[in-house]
Amino acid sequence: MNSAYVRPSGRMFLCRIAVAVLVAALLLCAGAAAGPTTNLTVTKISATGDVISENTVDYLWMQANLPVQGDGVTHYYHQGPVFSDDKEVAWDRNETKNFKDHGAVMGTDIADLCSLVGGAAPGDEIMVRASDGYHVEFPYENVFTPDPRQGPMVVCWYNGEEAETGVRAGVGYPPEDYYSGMRLVFFADASTNAEGKHVYGNWDMHETMPGSAQHFFDLMPSTNGFTAKWVDEVRIYEGGFTGDTSAPVKSLQSEAAETGGAGVPDATPTPAPLVLIAAGLALALVPFGRRR
Numbered sequence: 001m002n003s004a005y006v007r008p009s010g011r012m013f014l015c016r017i018a019v020a021v022l023v024a025a026l027l028l029c030a031g032a033a034a035g036p037t038t039n040l041t042v043t044k045i046s047a048t049g050d051v052i053s054e055n056t057v058d059y060l061w062m063q064a065n066l067p068v069q070g071d072g073v074t075h076y077y078h079q080g081p082v083f084s085d086d087k088e089v090a091w092d093r094n095e096t097k098n099f100k101d102h103g104a105v106m107g108t109d110i111a112d113l114c115s116l117v118g119g120a121a122p123g124d125e126i127m128v129r130a131s132d133g134y135h136v137e138f139p140y141e142n143v144f145t146p147d148p149r150q151g152p153m154v155v156c157w158y159n160g161e162e163a164e165t166g167v168r169a170g171v172g173y174p175p176e177d178y179y180s181g182m183r184l185v186f187f188a189d190a191s192t193n194a195e196g197k198h199v200y201g202n203w204d205m206h207e208t209m210p211g212s213a214q215h216f217f218d219l220m221p222s223t224n225g226f227t228a229k230w231v232d233e234v235r236i237y238e239g240g241f242t243g244d245t246s247a248p249v250k251s252l253q254s255e256a257a258e259t260g261g262a263g264v265p266d267a268t269p270t271p272a273p274l275v276l277i278a279a280g281l282a283l284a285l286v287p288f289g290r291r292r
Helices: 010-032 059-065 087-091 110-117 140-144 202-208 255-259 273-285
Strands: 039-045 051-058 076-079 099-101 105-109 125-130 135-139 153-159 183-186 198-200 231-237
Touching: 039 059, 039 110, 051 059, 051 110, 059 105, 059 153, 076 183, 087 202, 105 110, 105 183, 110 125, 110 140, 110 153, 110 231, 125 140, 135 140, 198 202
Parallel strands: 039 231, 076 198
Antiparallel strands: 039 051, 076 099, 105 153, 125 135, 125 231, 153 183
């Protein structure tokens, strides 16, 4: 059977272009939704799901009006997974390897941010949420009365010095200069690290965090999973969070970031408008084949 290409009508052709451009625009919006943040919304939610209080501030307001954590010189670290079938080795009690340097960061304690909406009480849970949907939840005690080996949970809006090794975050303020900001980092003391580094290690997590709140990567403990980047929300759930605790994405942290891969900028580029539109138009111009 012979076949021949039939040129689509002018109206059909214009419709295909319109649809392709619309798809490109939607993709652009989706890609632009996640990225460095400068504003943060704090919300207090009742046990019945009602919003009790809400406040939105930017990092400049936080810096000027709330206590500043960090000095822009001291580096703070989390620990990635230590892969081993031996649980003792995996927990790495002596804190020996796979440290994740998050730079000489400065920021605002989550406990101080919670005060903007009336604070929290024992039994409440505090969620930290990133612009791409990744979220982590913590008990009241870990936020408001942290063990020094964990330290304050800080939403970081400034990096004074680049990481010495590993993933780079940018130096300065978000969005252009500190392109991992705003980022959650635990300001642990140096009491459990033989090198005198401020590391929130995997065994520190074992000792300071309830099992339900601990983080694992491929079944291996890893405190680096707490360091959500592009934070834009803090939520207080009265009586605890009852929703889905499985975050939809890993805050765009690659496996390399967890396991100690090559040192590349910790930034996921958003799709370029011209690229998306061109792709959409290309789809529109693909010939419409029809057999007869």
